[in-house]
Amino acid sequence: MSSFKPDRYKVFPRRTPGATPVPKGALSIYNPIYLGLDTRGKPVYVTLMYRNILIGGEPGAGKSVAQGNIVAHAALCVDVDLVLIDGKIVELLPYAPVAKEFVGNDMRKALRVLHTLQDDLDERYLHLARTGRKKIVDGDGFRAKLLCIDELAYFTVTVGTKDQQEEFRILVRDIVARGRAAGIITVASTQRPSADIVPTSLRDLFGYRLAFRCATDSSSDIILGTGWASQGHTAVDIEPEALGVGLLRAEGGLPRRLKGALLKDHQHRQIVRRAVHLRKAA
Numbered sequence: 609m610s611s612f613k614p615d616r617y618k619v620f621p622r623r624t625p626g627a628t629p630v631p632k633g634a635l636s637i638y639n640p641i642y643l644g645l646d647t648r649g650k651p652v653y654v655t656l657m658y659r660n661i662l663i664g665g666e667p668g669a670g671k672s673v674a675q676g677n678i679v680a681h682a683a684l685c686v687d688v689d690l691v692l693i694d695g696k697i698v699e700l701l702p703y704a705p706v707a708k709e710f711v712g713n714d715m716r717k718a719l720r721v722l723h724t725l726q727d728d729l730d731e732r733y734l735h736l737a738r739t740g741r742k743k744i745v746d747g748d749g750f751r752a753k754l755l756c757i758d759e760l761a762y763f764t765v766t767v768g769t770k771d772q773q774e775e776f777r778i779l780v781r782d783i784v785a786r787g788r789a790a791g792i793i794t795v796a797s798t799q800r801p802s803a804d805i806v807p808t809s810l811r812d813l814f815g816y817r818l819a820f821r822c823a824t825d826s827s828s829d830i831i832l833g834t835g836w837a838s839q840g841h842t843a844v845d846i847e848p849e850a851l852g853v854g855l856l857r858a859e860g861g862l863p864r865r866l867k868g869a870l871l872k873d874h875q876h877r878q879i880v881r882r883a884v885h886l887r888k889a890a
Contacts, residue, residue: 630890631886641681661816665854763776831843
């Protein structure tokens with residue numbers, strides 16, 4: 609993976625009129641997020657405000673690292689609340705000190721948190737209806753929220769009753785579908801990219817899709833979209849030793865090969881300490 613470059617996490621100018629002031633050195637969820645380098649060595653950024661991202665691939669291929677880069681950026685943004693759901697607990701636990709909500713392997717709590725987000729969505733859409741606007745903007749009085757789920761399969765096929773698993777799927781689909789305009793971003797990850805984990809009706813709602821090495825063309829297509837493997841864009845072609853290499857597809861675009869940045873454990877700890885300070889100062 610490409611080495612971590614602190615200057616990649618630079619502060620871009622805020623472009624939203626009437627944006628809330630932020631402490632010096634803080635980032636904004638409206639800023640592009642650095643993911644890594646493309647095949648030409650150029651930085652790859654994605655803007656997740658009004659977007660969602662689906663990340664998938666084999667265990668150890670780079671999924672958790674890419675997810676960590678996004679959560680790290682969001683932690684340093686004082687204009688977004690983090691809602692972290694982590695069935696494995698350990699992946700997102702370092703960011704629990706700056707999360708509005710942290711859920712481990714607890715299906716009941718996960719459902720309760722998702723229902724709360726759904727209620728928030730309803731309130732935001734009522735605001736949009738009253739004001740005649742199409743989307744929430746900074747200064748509306750509603751903070752952006754970032755929902756990160758790791759791992760989708762844990763809550764949709766592994767734990768809980770069949771009814772709870774189906775309830776989880778329905779809630780996530782609603783939040784992904786309606787969250788974009790409402791300022792609620794979803795980052796969802798899975799190391800089991802299959803149709804029962806990521807049905808087409810859910811996958812197609814994600815504006816960004818990032819596929820790391822997959823065992824089959826069908827698994828790659830589950831993440832990137834149907835038919836891309838037959839056109840020569842498949843995560844199967846990523847060499848097993850090429851850790852952190854993935855294919856990023858933005859809606860309407862071609863898959864783009866990148867090598868993800870690597871944040872080490874001590875760097876995550878440094879970011880959390882900095883994020884705690886920035887959020888207290890906001």
